[in-house]
Amino acid sequence: MEIIALVKLALDTGQLRMTETKLDVETTPLKISDIDRNAVEEAVRLREKLGGKVHIVSVLKYGPIQKRQQEAESSLREVLAMGADDAYLVIDNALINSDQLITAKAIAATVRKIGNFDLIIAGEATIDGYTSQVGPRVAAELGIPVVTFAREIKVEGNKLIAKRDLEDVVQTVEVPLPALVTVTREINVPRIPPLLQIRAAMKKPINRLSLADLGLSLKSTMEISSIAPVQVKRKGVIIKEGTVDEKVDKLIQALIQEGIITPR
């Protein structure tokens, strides 16, 4: 079974470099987006069960390229250590700060370059953008079906069976392969690779591609003018009185009052 896992080299939102007025994207470290680790884990588990290969596809979206290339490759070694066979990293100035429309075009072209595949797995969203766009967009670009928000998947013959975690229901669906599935954090616990696999990952290939290599010439349809940090002042409310259940009720009421959650 040929599986492709999509991995985003995301801004590490836990280590943002920012002042009161400016978020410095260029000096903020990158990391593998958390839910993409779940995607890789699921791909490796399927490969272990069904045979085949797991290819990683990633697009570098944050510059400067000179500084980021090494950082990106080091991060990709982490998912190669989890058990993926090889990686494809698309690096091009036109993709820096690009929108999801052209990111999806670059990923789809890379998938076509890899050749035959049965399944593409991606995280339901990335930790920095959290837009959930790229999975469905890549599927649309490749003309294959997409199943989103899967918390359990299995492959039976030529079909994928997935349990989708929707707002009020869990929906079980079947779809013929090839298909793209986006997975939630609940699907598995990503493995922590042992030292031996980390060392072995250093020898696995990372194929660097430019848009020209993919036969593409793209320009972002969205031009970012500014990125300003959101200033959040803590309210410092402490719920001290009552039993655990009473405290939870008070917390829920406070969250409803602030408009953070909506009662069903």
Add this chain to the structure above:
Amino acid sequence: MVKVLIVGTINDASLIGLAQKLENPEIHYLLVGAGDAAQLGKYGVSKAYVLPSQVDEHSFAELLVDLVNKNAYSLVTAPINKFFKTAIPIAAQRLSVPLVIDIVDLKQVGNTFEVVFNGVGNRAQITAKITDRAFVMAPPARFKAGEKPATTSTEVLQPKIISPVKIVSTEEKPKGKVRIEDADSRSRRI
């Protein structure tokens, strides 16, 4: 005049408030599910397309692509939920249009939209410019539609069901209170 299509249920009608930020918009509404389309006229909606029953995401995207091509909308807005987070990106990619999620504000200068949206793990507000056409998604409660009476014409749509995804079963999630120990074990898994 900017042609805008609002997509959603009748409960998402406050998204009209986002369209009203534009100068002299012509507002259409793709009403999904039950609801009185005529009452949308109170907020300036001149045309309501009605999709009486819920369809799958692939078929919905196909229908939306046809509608956008037919009416040449410059702006399409939808609420944020898992159905639209699947269907709208499919349609946006098919139409080669950018999509902004979690939009906070919108301005129009000529044929350029200036959008402000939450990003970077909700730690930043990003301002961006999009020319000609844009798709945007937002929580409807963020906006308030002002009354601006218009006559709404209504058309019922018959979607083509094209989805290769077969629904095998649907199970309701438990509602009501969650026991502390269940919540705790779930958070440990995450």
